[in-house]
Amino acid sequence: MKKYTEMNRAELKAERERVEAIYKALQDQKLSLNMARGKPGKEQLDLVSDILDVLKSDSDFICDGIDVRNYGNLEGLPSCQKLFAEVLGVKPENIFVGGAASLQLMYDTISKAYTHGRVNSEKPWAKLDCVKWLCPSPGYDRHFGVSESFGMTMIPVPMTAEGPDMNVVEELVKDPDVRGMWCVPKYSNPDGIIYSEETVRRIASLKPAAKDFLLMWDNAYCIHEFFGDFVPFPDILSECAKYGNEDMVFEFASTSKITFPGAGISVFACSDNNMRYMKKLLDKQIISYDKVNQLRHVRYLKDKAGLLALMKRHAGVLGPKFRCVLDALEKEIAPLGIAEWQRPNGGYFVSVNTMPGIASATWKLCLDAGLTMTNAGATFPYGKDPKDSNLRVAPSLPPISQLEKAMEIFCVSLRLAALNKLLAE
Numbered sequence: 288m289k290k291y292t293e294m295n296r297a298e299l300k301a302e303r304e305r306v307e308a309i310y311k312a313l314q315d316q317k318l319s320l321n322m323a324r325g326k327p328g329k330e331q332l333d334l335v336s337d338i339l340d341v342l343k344s345d346s347d348f349i350c351d352g353i354d355v356r357n358y359g360n361l362e363g364l365p366s367c368q369k370l371f372a373e374v375l376g377v378k379p380e381n382i383f384v385g386g387a388a389s390l391q392l393m394y395d396t397i398s399k400a401y402t403h404g405r406v407n408s409e410k411p412w413a414k415l416d417c418v419k420w421l422c423p424s425p426g427y428d429r430h431f432g433v434s435e436s437f438g439m440t441m442i443p444v445p446m447t448a449e450g451p452d453m454n455v456v457e458e459l460v461k462d463p464d465v466r467g468m469w470c471v472p473k474y475s476n477p478d479g480i481i482y483s484e485e486t487v488r489r490i491a492s493l494k495p496a497a498k499d500f501l502l503m504w505d506n507a508y509c510i511h512e513f514f515g516d517f518v519p520f521p522d523i524l525s526e527c528a529k530y531g532n533e534d535m536v537f538e539f540a541s542t543s544k545i546t547f548p549g550a551g552i553s554v555f556a557c558s559d560n561n562m563r564y565m566k567k568l569l570d571k572q573i574i575s576y577d578k579v580n581q582l583r584h585v586r587y588l589k590d591k592a593g594l595l596a597l598m599k600r601h602a603g604v605l606g607p608k609f610r611c612v613l614d615a616l617e618k619e620i621a622p623l624g625i626a627e628w629q630r631p632n633g634g635y636f637v638s639v640n641t642m643p644g645i646a647s648a649t650w651k652l653c654l655d656a657g658l659t660m661t662n663a664g665a666t667f668p669y670g671k672d673p674k675d676s677n678l679r680v681a682p683s684l685p686p687i688s689q690l691e692k693a694m695e696i697f698c699v700s701l702r703l704a705a706l707n708k709l710l711a712e
């Protein structure tokens with residue numbers, strides 16, 4: 288197959304007629320498919336549902352000498368702190384175990400900076416004239432949603448194959464109004480990129496003009512390989528400490544893509560200073576989080592080895608789904624020169640970068656043929672993709688049979704959008 292970008296007008300027209308016919312035939316099937324959100328599929332939920340059986344009414348509810356059914360231990364069950372400490376490579380006392388969603392911990396961390404300031408703030412951020420925030424893009428739409436809801440001025444930072452473009456970041460942090468940055472360092476959402484060691488080092492050693500600069504290190508996919516073995520990753524807390532930046536970073540993780548999304552447990556990891564400060568503030572907000580669920584997770588997951596064994600079972604479900612998406616792109620799109628994508632080994636997404644100016648049109652064509660995708664633009668601050676070129680594919684929810692159909696619609700829509708654009712030029 289010849290590249291679309293190398294076809295003459297007559298060839299493009301003939302190809303459009305052909306692709307339009309395939310598109311119409313798919314439309315006639317009146318399908319209703321969804322590749323919009325990174326939700327685990329039913330098989331994955333079934334896989335872990337025996338977690339509900341580990342605590343029975345006659346079970347031992349005592350762990351670490353604590354009756355988990357009662358108030359107490361704001362920072363979480365020690366065994367649960369230990370479990371996450373092992374996963375993230377930090378000390379148990381630097382782990383705070385929260386509720387059922389890490390996004391809430393992230394929101395709360397920022398919210399407290401606005402209402403009370405950070406450990407080293409001159410004043411609460413709400414009293415500042417301007418808070419600027421670095422947003423490696425494409426990125427996670429809900430991160431940008433948090434920033435937007437606090438009225439931050441979001442500054443997009445281009446992503447490279449090694450993580451955020453650090454030349455740009457190092458320049459931008461010279462501005463004292465730049466107070467922080469979002470990062471998804473392993474299997475980034477949506478690109479599936481693992482930040483290189485050099486990128487991690489350059490982030491940890493940043494010298495921001497704002498001394499209360501906040502690095503939001505969302506390690507949501509820290510053990511989420513779907514191809515191959517677990518890939519070790521540096522611990523950001525000790526990396527930052529090497530450069531005197533121990534108070535700059537908060538790291539987040541959760542079991543949302545391990546046990547139940549929205550019904551698991553979440554954690555943040557931070558320096559001793561930050562921990563003392565956060566506990567003082569959190570103590571006014573809640574007496575203690577759900578230790579019953581924490582114990583359920585400790586008994587079910589046991590330790591890092593137990594977690595990694597479970598992630599292999601998730602990979603058994605997810606791997607074939609990602610293979611299906613990547614194979615379809617390779618076969619249907621790669622020869623045409625109209626899009627590029629990363630080939631991740633973990634995480635929850637495939638990020639497709641189309642030729643400029645056709646992501647929205649592709650999204651609309653998908654929708655009109657019965658396939659819901661994440662909105663075009665959603666992966667950029669304010670929902671605005673300057674090149675209108677990024678689309679996030681989330682293959683985890685649909686069963687393989689539906690996924691194959693969904694990818695058929697996606698690839699045909701992308702081809703049609705590219706042909707329409709080339710013919711309009």
Ligand SMILES: Cc1ncc(COP(=O)(O)O)c(C=O)c1O
Pocket residue numbers: 325387388389390391427471476505507540541542543548549553
């Ligand atoms: C990067 C990232 N962080 C956080 C979350 C949400 O995590 P939680 O359910 O723990 O709030 C997601 C969910 O897709 C995500 O992709």
